[in-house]
Amino acid sequence: MLRQIFTVTALGFSTISQRRGTSIVIVVGVACVVAVLLSMLSVNAGNSRMYRAAGNESRAIVLSKEATSEGGSAIPRESVATLLNAPGIAKGRDGAPLADAQVRMVFMPPPGLTGVDSIEVRGIGPAGVAVREELRIESGRMFRTGAHELIVGAGASRKFGMKLGDRVLVPGGSWPIVGIFSNGGDRSETELFADAETLMSAARHETFGSMLLKLESPESFGELERWVVANPSLSVKVARMSDYMRGLNARRMQFFRSMTYLISGIMALGALFGAVKIMYAAVRARTKEIGTLRAMGFGSGAVVASVLLEAVALALAGAALGALIAWLLFDGREVFSGGVFRLQVSLPLVLLGLAWAAGIALLGGIVPAFRAGRIPAAQALRAV
């Protein structure tokens, strides 16, 4: 049986050049589907990566009880002092808890900066660097405590064209950028960092927005959470950074993700009906050939399998072409949406595209394949 399948399939492939037009239609149709699917998924993948990078399992964020994000959160100084005694927080070399009270401020874009609705400046405290293990100064230096200085994320630097030595208008004057940092490719690379106390003083801001905690281990989160919930003096909630970031990202990308699958679904449906049509034509063109093979003793199963394999092979060629188009056009391209991130046409996405293509081909090829398998040899030979 396998030998028969191989022989019939090989014969089918050898005559593809005679059916060049119809074969190209399947290749192009599936290439369109896969290119669109992968292009849209690359946005999702890049965005998720940006949020995942910030969502370390061994970090937790403290927000005020009613807040759904940092934007609506306020943590008074007395709560910060209390939280420093919470269990489960990792300690630094000096024995101090790795907990950073931070404030995030949203400013209007500076004159001349278009396509951006705001810029974000984050004030971080003395433990800010230790809590963010991935933070690296790529060029320049760290801001000094108490000084009116800023460091800019690599993403913001590229997106907003901010360089070392540039001055940024913040409350109380224009502050120089003294360093450019990276932070593992996470969302904060679209922000500017400053000393929290200095920023709050300049902006006449009294409360911190949130606290970022480094956990002793991912498992110590439970203990920390129980302690926070049980403490009556605190009106805060704590979340794993990974959960918090996942929630933020899910809200932001919900529509785009739904549209990705809706559009790809519609296109796949079009490609599927197209494949049925094309495979019907292919079977018709091969009627004499199939009839001859049947007369020579080849079984209908081998014919069915060969038609399906041909459809799958053409679709996979289309998928490879579509993946190449998506990769050439989008991979590595930088996009701004809630943060600067790079689109990623990764191997898992390409494999997903190939799987879609194979699915389209199998579904589209099945009816023509069975039709081919049912062609009576005598009838087919009459066409010779």
Next chain:
Amino acid sequence: MKYLPLVWAAFRRRTTESLLTLVVVTIGFTLFGTMVGLKVAYENALNANRLDRLLVLERFCCTMLTLGLREQLTSLPGVVGAGIIQPLYGYHQEPSQEIGITMVDEPMVIALPELRLTVDHWKQLAATPTGLFFSRKEARKWNVKPGDTFFVNTRRPVREDGATAWQFTVLGIVDDPAEGSEWTSHIYGNFNYYDAVRSPERRGRAIFLLAIDDPAKASQTCQSIDRRYANSPTPTYCVPLREDARSIADSVITMRETSLGIAAAGIFMVLFLCGNSMAESVRERLPEFAVLKTLGFGDRAVAALVFLEAALPSAVGAVAGTIIAAVLGSHVAELASEDFPGRLDSPVSPMIVAIALVAAVAIALFSVAVPLRRLKAMDLATVLAGR
């Protein structure tokens, strides 16, 4: 008309395959209609934001502009009115039911007639400072009627007394605002009351909205305002509403940038299938066309026949596809509105149907280009002899 029986016969020649082609064309145009419609809806929603309305806020967070600024702003050349808008954000009943109330004052009511608040409404708000007016749409959403008591909770204390609960009385329902007013909530309260009860450090500060007489001078007016207050304790950030909406739209991922590319991919897919179908059909029916030519059909008549064979299914698919897109598109637009600074209307309009029909004709023209060349080069005697 005389060609229609021939076109129908060609369609019936391989009914299953013709129907499959029609289905693919319909699906292609469903995608095309939805995507082009969405793109148009996005642009319409952005352009509906008025250029002659300028939002003036403080450049930095945490403080707002002092009320004293209003007089100076009103006296600027080209400014015909300056009103206060101050949002109060919170939730109603459940934390998940987020709500915004726009606190306004009397000059705001006069300067922005598109909000449908009248001086009489303002007088009622002044007489009942804890009153609220709801637009019809908001009234339906929150299920309120005049006389109802309406509670709003803020997530953090805004009031001087530290309370987070606000009790309001529904004074009435006003007409929905004019198109392009999606930049704010359409539940209106009294700013003077709000200002009097909020915490002292915030009191006397607000966001302004200016009405100007010449939309063409919007950017120029904003620049002069920002320059004027650049060195003040609260530097301003002035932006025309339309530009503000565009900046917000540009900074979130929507389908705005990608929709035309996807529509093109859908059409490209259809084009290949139609082109192949026509090439195959003409190749298989060369003797038939040879007979027609022998009977006296000229090159033009045969070309018209082949074109009709391609154009009719394309046109039928285009119309059917855009009808499906109209149904699908309204749901898509509703979903898309959640991520977009403006309301997206049902994206498929008669204009989109017309564009789809033009695209269908273009597909037909491209599809028949190669087969027609083949027909023109056909040698009648050879074909009729079956060689």
